[in-house]
Amino acid sequence: MLFFIVLLFTETTLKVLLFLVFTLLSILLLSNYHRKQQASRRIEYTGLFNALERAYLWGLLPLYIVTQSIAPMLLPHLEFLPLLLTSTYCAVGVTYGWFLCYRALLHKIRHVEDMEHEHEQ
Secondary structure, three states: OHHHHHHHHHHHHHHHHHHHHHHHHHHHHHHHHHHHHHHHOOOOOOOOOOHHHHHHHHOHHHHHHHHHHHHHHHOOOOOOHHHHHHHHHHHHHHHHHHHHHHHHHHHHHHHHHHHHHHHHO
């Protein structure tokens, strides 16, 4: 039984470290890329995330604390609760991401249609 606790701690540590490395590398590389892209177009770089997106990302920290320590201690009979909370929280983020993609696509379509109307005139 003690081996299970050690293995669980090791897996949790590895999971957190992998998440942090992935997140930090993504932020560094993407912000560098977008800064260069916007500089080439002479657009002021305002950052990778807006305030709502930063709040969502910082919300992962309390979610992790609740799902890894508080929920299992207070509600041990609800074993599905941590997974349910994590899935719901991530579903909100994925839906928001799809909304942003859809909005960008509509903006691009509108821009192309405007360009076509200008060429017709």
